[in-house]
Amino acid sequence: MKKFTEKLSLQWRLTLIITLLMTVTCILMYFFISRSAVSGIENLSDYIIQIDQADSSPITFNINPSSLFPGLSDQVQTTTDIFRTQSIIATIIIILISSICTYFISYHALLPLRKLSQKVNETEVQNLSEPLELPDTNxxxxxxxxxxxxxxxxxxxxxxxxxxxxxxxxxxxxxxxxxxxxxxxxxxxxxxxxxxxxxxxxxxxxxxxxxxxxxxxxxxxxxGIQTVERSDAISLAALTDEVFCDLASIADRKSVELIQLDGDCTVTGSYLLLYRAVYNIVENAIKYNHSGGKVTVNIRQAKEILPSSSQSIPTDCAFVEVSDTGIGISSEYQEKIFSPFFRVDKSRSRAMGGAGLGLALVNEIAIQHGGLVKVLESCKKGSTIALILPFSAQV
The missing domain is CATH 1.10.287 (Helix Hairpins)
Incomplete structure (x- = not known):
């Protein structure tokens, strides 16, 4: 039965449900009204007359109507049968009329839903930018x-x-x-x-x-970022120290000094992903730095309004700020550098072996941890990029 109803349209399901409800209601009303009426008719067979006097006991006369009116019992039985038959016919007619009315009313009630379904079926990849017409209702x-x-x-x-x-x-x-x-x-x-x-x-x-x-x-x-488990308790100072060790040779070749300031925060997330994020930011700071320059990492706690915050309430976050003494980033490019394959200087990036995905990967890792990455400041004397993470990973 369940599989049968699941194959029916919503209109037919509504019709069947309301018809069932009307049938139960009419049957209950039929039994209640019919029983009351039939009982009243049958009581005519025993008619009681009671006379009360003020100073004497009540005088009661029991009269059998059959003795006064021959054939009354047959007439009562015939009337009862006719009443029952007419009640059943009226109940069936009411149920049928209600079902038919329900079918057509539900058809008109579901007509906007049918139109919406048709418009949804017409939606293709080519016209995703065309929104559906919004009904002028609420x-x-x-x-x-x-x-x-x-x-x-x-x-x-x-x-x-x-x-x-x-x-x-x-x-x-x-x-x-x-x-x-x-x-x-x-x-x-x-x-x-x-x-x-x-x-x-x-x-x-x-x-x-x-x-x-x-x-x-x-x-x-x-x-593969979305499938990586993010439940590690991570010391950002220890993670940064490991990044510095792995990038020491590159920094030495460029004659760039790596500096890690005092300060630490512990966040929940994926150690491998956050390592890659910090590694990419520091590596970029080294690549686009001047010979003899510096790259400084400062880890601190501050409040930040994260994109995932529905109420735009400042949230306690860990800031991993990577500052360099490099060439700086123009204000028009400070948001675009986190887009895939974007390069400020394409020839310079290709010469350094960059694919334009390093900071895009950092941005994706930050998003997967419920945080963000952005340029805090930049000028011709250098830039500061911050990886901002909430203390609890948002899975």
Missing amino acids: DEISHLTSSFNRMLARLNDAFTAQKQFSANAAHELRTPLAVIQTNLEVFARKKNPSYEEYNEIFGMLQEQTGRLSHLAEILLDMT
């Missing part, structure tokens, strides 16, 4: 349409970002492949390549395949 259909439009807007933003990301990723992958293909075609035309030319072509292949491998690794990291 009912559930209007609220549902409004919610669907908000979902469409989010989907459109997600598809647009994914499309842009895919296009950028394809471009980044195509560039080294095109370099490899061009160099191999030129090399193939040489009849007697020299030893130096072999070394040159192998060096080029090693460089470009390394670049491809690095890009593929970052892309895989970005797609």
Whole structure:
């Protein structure tokens, strides 16, 4: 029975439910009214006359109507049968009329829902940016349409970002492949390549395949962030100290001094992801620094309004502030640098082996931990980028 009703339309389900309710109600009313009426009719067979006098005992006369009116019992029985039959017929007619009315009323009541369903079916990837027309009412259909439009807007933003990301990723992958293909075609035309030319072509292949491998690794990291468990208790000072140890050789080659100020905060999250986030920020600060410059990390606690806060209430957060003495970031680029594949100076980034995904990965890691990353300040003398994390991971 349950499987049968699940296959029915909402209109038929409403009709059946209301019909069942009307049937039960009519049957109960029938039994109540019919029983009362029949009992009243049957009491005519014993009619009692009672005379009360003030100064004497009551005088009662028991009269049998059958003796006074022959055939009365048959007439009462016939009247009772007719009443019952007519009551049953009237009940059935009322139930049928109510069911038919319910069917047509529910059809008109569900008509806006049918129109909404038709419009939803017409929605494709190509027209996600076109919201549905909002009914000029304040009912559930209007609220549902409004919610669907908000979902469409989010989907459109997600598809647009994914499309842009895919296009950028394809471009980044195509560039080294095109370099490899061009160099191999030129090399193939040489009849007697020299030893130096072999070394040159192998060096080029090693460089470009390394670049491809690095890009593929970052892309895989970005797609797997959502599935990583975020339940570790992490000392940000200890994590930063480990990052400094791993980047010491790069800093030495650049003659950049790494400085970690006193201060610590403990947050809940994924150690591997937060390590990668801090590593990428510090590595960028080293790469785009001047020779003989400094990179300073300051860990402190402060209040910040996070994007996930529905009530926009300042939340206690841990700040990992990475300051450098580098080239600075123009104000027009301070938000764009966290977008995938964005580079302020493309030629400089490519020369340093960057794929434009380092800070984008940091941004995604921060979002997955319920936090954010942003540029606190920047000028020609350097920049300060802060990784801001709530003390409890927001899964």
